[in-house]
Amino acid sequence: MGSRIYFDHSATTPLDPRVFVLMEPYLLDDFGNPSSLHREGRKAREAVETARAQVAALFGAAPSEIVFTGSGTEADNLAILGSIRAGTGSAHIVTSSIEHAGVLEPCRFLERFGVKVDYLPVDSYGLVDPENLRRALRPETRLVSIMAANNVVGTLQPIAELARIAKQHGALFHTDAVQAAGKMRLDVNELPADLISLSAHKLHGPKGVGALYVRDGVELNPIVLGGGQERGLRSATENVAGIVGFGAAAALAREEMEEEARDLVRLREYLLARLRATMPHAYLIGHPVKRLPGHLCLGFAGQEGEVLQLLTALDEAGVAVSSGSACSAHHAGAPSEILLAMGFDSQRAKGSLRVTLGRFSTESEVNRFLEILPRALAAPGLAAARDDSPRNVELSVAQARN
Numbered sequence: 001m002g003s004r005i006y007f008d009h010s011a012t013t014p015l016d017p018r019v020f021v022l023m024e025p026y027l028l029d030d031f032g033n034p035s036s037l038h039r040e041g042r043k044a045r046e047a048v049e050t051a052r053a054q055v056a057a058l059f060g061a062a063p064s065e066i067v068f069t070g071s072g073t074e075a076d077n078l079a080i081l082g083s084i085r086a087g088t089g090s091a092h093i094v095t096s097s098i099e100h101a102g103v104l105e106p107c108r109f110l111e112r113f114g115v116k117v118d119y120l121p122v123d124s125y126g127l128v129d130p131e132n133l134r135r136a137l138r139p140e141t142r143l144v145s146i147m148a149a150n151n152v153v154g155t156l157q158p159i160a161e162l163a164r165i166a167k168q169h170g171a172l173f174h175t176d177a178v179q180a181a182g183k184m185r186l187d188v189n190e191l192p193a194d195l196i197s198l199s200a201h202k203l204h205g206p207k208g209v210g211a212l213y214v215r216d217g218v219e220l221n222p223i224v225l226g227g228g229q230e231r232g233l234r235s236a237t238e239n240v241a242g243i244v245g246f247g248a249a250a251a252l253a254r255e256e257m258e259e260e261a262r263d264l265v266r267l268r269e270y271l272l273a274r275l276r277a278t279m280p281h282a283y284l285i286g287h288p289v290k291r292l293p294g295h296l297c298l299g300f301a302g303q304e305g306e307v308l309q310l311l312t313a314l315d316e317a318g319v320a321v322s323s324g325s326a327c328s329a330h331h332a333g334a335p336s337e338i339l340l341a342m343g344f345d346s347q348r349a350k351g352s353l354r355v356t357l358g359r360f361s362t363e364s365e366v367n368r369f370l371e372i373l374p375r376a377l378a379a380p381g382l383a384a385a386r387d388d389s390p391r392n393v394e395l396s397v398a399q400a401r402n
């Protein structure tokens with residue numbers, strides 16, 4: 001027995017108690033509106049500006065380049081809709097086929113108004129080939145949007161190279177770094193990105209607050225119009241406590257990221273090694289090395305179709321993990337578009353188990369998980385495991401290559 005094991009940090013992370021204590025005053029005593037001129041308002045304004053500097057410092061940006069939004073999704077929408085609306089004439093976007101819905105949906109929306117969009121394919125690891133980007137660029141390409149890290153399979157894209165190609169061509173480069181921020185070093189002085197989306201709740205901050213980095217000089221049109229807050233790019237009274245929490249979470253991430261990432265990689269590799277030793281039909285999905293530190297996406301040969309029963313059995317046994325992304329939980333049972341794009345057949349594409357570790361995950365939790373998992377896989381209703389999977393062969397090839 002014991003407390004529950006939360007291994008779904010790519011869906012959301014628990015608020016760090018050190019963040020919570022800094023937010024609390026702004027929910028109670030210091031409740032002013034940052035646009036008010038009185039003392040209460042000035043105090044709130046000061047808190048928002050401190051947080052802006054903290055978020056900017058996470059990737060070497062200037063505070064004036066940070067626009068707070070209501071979520072990572074909104075940051076993605078502002079980057080895509082805002083940059084296309086700011087231009088004139090025909091527009092072309094290049095993105096990938098495995099982006100988050102926060103990127104894909106605004107692209108599809110723009111297609112209805114005549115904007116051309118190319119969705120780049122990915123390989124079996126979920127990687128975009130920079131040569132494919134080069135080939136897709138056209139004279140009218142205004143924006144390239146490729147995520148830094150994929151939420152479902154954990155694969156890291158070669159964004160520095162992709163950004164350089166986009167910039168050489170004269171296009172804007174946006175990256176959805178919602179999963180990557182706070183887990184790997186991103187520095188706008190080295191990475192030539194124009195727009196970067198972030199979300200506080202993926203780095204032990206609160207839900208309902210995000211940010212868009214907008215490189216100095218990049219023109220955007222707002223998508224939320226009103227009182228002109230956030231330099232006119234995102235009208236609405238600021239979520240002061242949320243923004244304070246985002247700033248505090250970013251400051252902690254900046255300080256602790258390197259050590260935390262090292263610990264998470266160690267724990268991830270330990271889990272994977274134990275799985276391989278004890279469960280030969282388990283296989284890793286996504287890139288073995290170019291992946292988020294605490295992220296594992298697993299398949300179980302012969303049992304891919306039963307992932308929902310597996311999730312239920314694990315949940316009942318005290319373990320929270322997910323299949324694919326939380327945002328697509330309502331499409332449960334359908335094959336994952338991302339795995340299909342990676343070349344999986346529709347049966348195998350149903351079957352991923354996403355196990356994502358976080359700041360407070362421990363080795364003893366991993367050990368308990370390793371005891372619970374085989375029992376959950378053997379639960380009545382789940383097909384017998386097979387270990388004759390062709391993916392296993394692919395996996396060993398992948399390992400040999402790296």
Ligand code: PLP
Pocket residue numbers: 010011070071072073074076100102147149150151176178179199200208209210325327
């Ligand atoms: N982009 C990626 C890659 C994500 O994983 C998520 C959340 O799952 C988002 C965007 C959306 O962020 P938010 O939940 O803040 O809207």
